[in-house]
Amino acid sequence: MSSIPPSLQALIDEFARLPGVGKKSAQRMAIHILKKPKEQAQRLSDALLATKERLTICKKCFNIAEGGDCPICSDPKRDTRIICVVEQASDILPLEKSGAFRGLYHVLGGVLSPLDHKNESDLRINELVERVKIGNITEVIIATNPTTEGETTAMLVAQMLKPSGVKVTRIARGIPVGSELEFADEVTLTRALEGRGEL
Amino acid sequence: MSSIPPSLQALIDEFARLPGVGKKSAQRMAIHILKKPKEQAQRLSDALLATKERLTICKKCFNIAEGGDCPICSDPKRDTRIICVVEQASDILPLEKSGAFRGLYHVLGGVLSPLDHKNESDLRINELVERVKIGNITEVIIATNPTTEGETTAMLVAQMLKPSGVKVTRIARGIPVGSELEFADEVTLTRALEGRGEL
Numbered sequence: 001m002s003s004i005p006p007s008l009q010a011l012i013d014e015f016a017r018l019p020g021v022g023k024k025s026a027q028r029m030a031i032h033i034l035k036k037p038k039e040q041a042q043r044l045s046d047a048l049l050a051t052k053e054r055l056t057i058c059k060k061c062f063n064i065a066e067g068g069d070c071p072i073c074s075d076p077k078r079d080t081r082i083i084c085v086v087e088q089a090s091d092i093l094p095l096e097k098s099g100a101f102r103g104l105y106h107v108l109g110g111v112l113s114p115l116d117h118k119n120e121s122d123l124r125i126n127e128l129v130e131r132v133k134i135g136n137i138t139e140v141i142i143a144t145n146p147t148t149e150g151e152t153t154a155m156l157v158a159q160m161l162k163p164s165g166v167k168v169t170r171i172a173r174g175i176p177v178g179s180e181l182e183f184a185d186e187v188t189l190t191r192a193l194e195g196r197g198e199l
Numbered sequence: 200m201s202s203i204p205p206s207l208q209a210l211i212d213e214f215a216r217l218p219g220v221g222k223k224s225a226q227r228m229a230i231h232i233l234k235k236p237k238e239q240a241q242r243l244s245d246a247l248l249a250t251k252e253r254l255t256i257c258k259k260c261f262n263i264a265e266g267g268d269c270p271i272c273s274d275p276k277r278d279t280r281i282i283c284v285v286e287q288a289s290d291i292l293p294l295e296k297s298g299a300f301r302g303l304y305h306v307l308g309g310v311l312s313p314l315d316h317k318n319e320s321d322l323r324i325n326e327l328v329e330r331v332k333i334g335n336i337t338e339v340i341i342a343t344n345p346t347t348e349g350e351t352t353a354m355l356v357a358q359m360l361k362p363s364g365v366k367v368t369r370i371a372r373g374i375p376v377g378s379e380l381e382f383a384d385e386v387t388l389t390r391a392l393e394g395r396g397e398l
Contacts, residue, residue, distance in 0.1 A: 003269075003270050003271050003291065003292070003295040004263075004270070004292070005253075005254060005263055005264060005265035005269070005270060006265060007246070007249045007250050007253045007254060007265055008250055008254060008263060008265075010246045010249065010250075011243075011246040011247060011249070011250045013246075014239075014242055014243040014246045015243070017239065017243075018228045018231060018232075019227050019228060019231045020224050020227060020228075021228075025219055027289075027292060028218050028219060028289075029217045029218060029219075029220075030250065031288075031289040032217060032218045033217075033247060033250055033251070034250060034251075034254060034263065034288075038251045040213075040216065041247040041248060041250065041251045042247075042248070042251075043213055044210075044213040044214070044216075044244075044247055045243075045244040045245075045247045045248050046244075047206070047209045047210040047212075047213045048210060048232060048240040048241075048243055048244045048247075049240060049241070049244050050206045050209065050210070051206050051207055051209075051210045051229065051232055051233060051240065052232070052233075052237045052240045052241075054204075054206045055204060055206060055207060055233060064203075064204055064207060064233065065204060066204035066205060066206055066207075070202075070204070071202050071203070071204060072202050089230075089233075090226075090227075090230040092202065093202070093203070093226060096202040
């Protein structure tokens with residue numbers, strides 16, 4: 001639309017590239033920036049560049065870090081004998097929020113996906129095998145997503161860890177808490193039944 | 200959460216300040232920036248600062264401009280005899296999108312709102328009266344929001360324009376297209392009936 005000044009349009013376009021942001025939300029965000037004092041735009045601008053400049057990848061678990069080890073690997077209170085394997089670093093956030101896991105992580109960096117040309121060598125499975133060999137690991141929990149790719153990847157990881165003799169587990173798949181049986185698909189229901197526990 | 204590096208947390212916090220962005224969306228956006236090449240962060244960062252630095256306010260209609268008159272006031276194809284009065288510059292965007300208006304605008308810069316200490320002198324009504332006096336204006340359409348404040352402001356604007364003898368109109372209030380009578384409140388229904396037109 002020619003009725004929008006070019007630099008405002010540029011800002012709208014950039015906001016619209018963010019995930020979950022449509023054209024309308026991008027417009028609202030840009031107008032918001034326009035209305036607020038310059039400090040807010042400056043802070044967001046600085047934070048964007050700082051994120052790209054300062055953040056690195058943890059050499060131990062491949063989580064996001066800010067120079068050196070990630071906050072989890074460098075936390076002396078974590079249980080270093082359990083490793084939870086996830087697809088992406090972003091999967092760590094929800095797990096940490098749950099507070100149910102106090103061990104370490106291992107970020108695979110994706111899943112097996114022939115269509116995206118992602119194969120075994122693109123994932124950090126050898127690095128995991130190495131960690132299990134060296135460290136005093138008692139259990140590896142595989143927390144890849146319960147998708148076809150996630151399940152296939154979980155199987156491969158389990159298979160590659162077999163020679164080490166470490167205990168390998170998989171997170172439970174079932175009915176989400178707060179949801180209803182009525183809305184669950186048959187595969188989830190099958191998993192929920194298979195994974196049933198005693199009361 | 201201590202498991203997030205500080206500069207990533209700072210970016211999440213800044214994203215969360217944007218309108219319509221919750222904690223979870225802010226996290227997704229920050230992770231997205233982290234995953235994409237540095238150029239994207241740089242472009243958004245630049246667009247933010249450019250918006251604050253380059254954008255000015257049009258001296259004629261108080262719309263957002265990029266140096267000099269706004270894109271609408273400087274468009275020779277607009278009908279300069281009709282002025283549409285809006286509360287905020289952001290109200291111009293949806294009107295322009297509709298394509299139903301080809302005249303000029305006048306941004307009041309708010310509405311009368313005693314609770315927010317916004318009174319007559321805070322709005323650009325005198326500037327509007329001046330424009331009507333000087334220019335060859337045939338009609339002023341008041342398009343403030345159909346809220347209590349918007350309606351009060353519309354009445355005041357109409358009253359202040361009265362001495363000029365210009366034709367003053369108000370946008371129609373009624374049932375939104377695509378909506379149903381069932382969901383309309385009684386005030387809207389009253390307005391829809393009052394504003395009925397012949398078929």
